[in-house]
Amino acid sequence: MTKILLPESEIPTRWYNIASDMPNRPQPVLHPGTGEPVGPDDLAPLFPMELILQEVSTDPEVAIPDEVLDIYRLWRPTPLYRAERLERAIGTKSRIFYKYEGVSPPGSHKPNTAVAQAHYNKAEGRSRLSTETGAGQWGSALAFACKLVGLECKVYMVKVSYEQKPFRRSLMHLWGSEVVASPSGETEAGRKVLAEHPDSPGSLGIAISEAVEDAASRDDTAYSLGSVLNHVLLHQTVIGQEAFKQMELAGAFPDTVIGCVGGGSNFAGLAFPFLREKMAGKEIDVLACEPAACPTLTRGPFAYDFGDTVGLTPLVPMHTLGHDFVPAPIHSGGLRYHGVAPLISQLVLDGMIRAEAYLQRDVFTSAVEFAGAEGIVPAPESAHAIHGAIGVARQADEAGVEKTILFNLSGHGHFDMAAYDNFIAGNLEDVALDEAEIESALKAIEGLPQPA
Numbered sequence: 001m002t003k004i005l006l007p008e009s010e011i012p013t014r015w016y017n018i019a020s021d022m023p024n025r026p027q028p029v030l031h032p033g034t035g036e037p038v039g040p041d042d043l044a045p046l047f048p049m050e051l052i053l054q055e056v057s058t059d060p061e062v063a064i065p066d067e068v069l070d071i072y073r074l075w076r077p078t079p080l081y082r083a084e085r086l087e088r089a090i091g092t093k094s095r096i097f098y099k100y101e102g103v104s105p106p107g108s109h110k111p112n113t114a115v116a117q118a119h120y121n122k123a124e125g126r127s128r129l130s131t132e133t134g135a136g137q138w139g140s141a142l143a144f145a146c147k148l149v150g151l152e153c154k155v156y157m158v159k160v161s162y163e164q165k166p167f168r169r170s171l172m173h174l175w176g177s178e179v180v181a182s183p184s185g186e187t188e189a190g191r192k193v194l195a196e197h198p199d200s201p202g203s204l205g206i207a208i209s210e211a212v213e214d215a216a217s218r219d220d221t222a223y224s225l226g227s228v229l230n231h232v233l234l235h236q237t238v239i240g241q242e243a244f245k246q247m248e249l250a251g252a253f254p255d256t257v258i259g260c261v262g263g264g265s266n267f268a269g270l271a272f273p274f275l276r277e278k279m280a281g282k283e284i285d286v287l288a289c290e291p292a293a294c295p296t297l298t299r300g301p302f303a304y305d306f307g308d309t310v311g312l313t314p315l316v317p318m319h320t321l322g323h324d325f326v327p328a329p330i331h332s333g334g335l336r337y338h339g340v341a342p343l344i345s346q347l348v349l350d351g352m353i354r355a356e357a358y359l360q361r362d363v364f365t366s367a368v369e370f371a372g373a374e375g376i377v378p379a380p381e382s383a384h385a386i387h388g389a390i391g392v393a394r395q396a397d398e399a400g401v402e403k404t405i406l407f408n409l410s411g412h413g414h415f416d417m418a419a420y421d422n423f424i425a426g427n428l429e430d431v432a433l434d435e436a437e438i439e440s441a442l443k444a445i446e447g448l449p450q451p452a
């Protein structure tokens, strides 16, 4: 069997909340002014109450509203593939499976939460959302969701991606959203960065500052984040729940589960339902893949830090490279973030998840190998998971064992062809950080509260 498909009736009707099963729950998020744990009232200007309650929920499951399921039906359940052609191409004895989230209308896993967020905001009376986007995948997912649900949307798009990916911008326009390059002159946060660094390529941290400021300054507007927060990771768990059933249909169970990590949402979406089994005693290797240019999990300390560059968000306990770290403009725009979700950071700390960091030319080599075998052109972000999966298969062959490997192919790369052109022409550069750069970036968190 190449494609393992589920009928529409098998779309999960509940999201899985990993907080209910974790040996150590994440430490509280702190108010940036007082250093005290934030309460629902602190977050109410930015988020609808239902999402705030999901953020702090310890219930094992949350019911998915019918209106959200109705939109999920446009592309869910997504297919699970057995990558037999890739297995043959790399000559492995292991079995490789991938869950393909690129079949959604915007082309990635991001609408799984965008639709839910748009729904709750509409239900609680907001008429407009503001957000940031890196590669444009999240921005186009929220633009799509807002269009279908009936909300206005403004997207602050990291400048380097705004310039590299004009067609993702077009997609957002087509779905009716306003898009500006970040840092922009439209917010105080953007003007502050531009005054110090007029040529700033932008970063997710800067774009978040702008979008948060936009939402905080208008009553009709809420802020929407595409990753990192507990409720975002919760919404993505439809991926892993479907994959779990599809692996059963294939008569297989993964030894290794793999995803790429920017803020952590697609990784969590696939991995959390499998981590539930791991926490119940099953042996599963869970691997998070990140770029060497932004090695948050592999080289960043676990610390309290701001989610944005300017320091408008609460302090979050997470692996971080420091909130004013601006990653080099690698082609995986969606992985250029200084922090990682607190839920994932805590599970890395507790030894439930391991992480690896890869150079971008190695990642593109694996992406082209995959496209040549399986046909699908992967998003550069997702290609980190492909590279991880090929690495695990090769290590298994060297050790003389056969593994079952499952990875998340979080999106397609149809809007990333300029990056592939650059790679094929030999114009892509590897970017790895030296220790001095990391030490210097971490000065930004000196003096902030320390996790217990």
Ligand SMILES: Cc1ncc(COP(=O)(O)O)c(C=O)c1O
Pocket (backbone or CB within 6 Å): 108, 109, 134, 135, 136, 137, 138, 226, 227, 228, 260, 261, 262, 263, 264, 265, 266, 267, 333, 334, 335, 379, 381, 382, 410, 411, 412
């Ligand atoms: C296709 C794709 N995969 C992965 C990511 C990384 O985000 P996250 O770690 O939240 O899944 C992005 C972010 O834009 C993306 O577009």
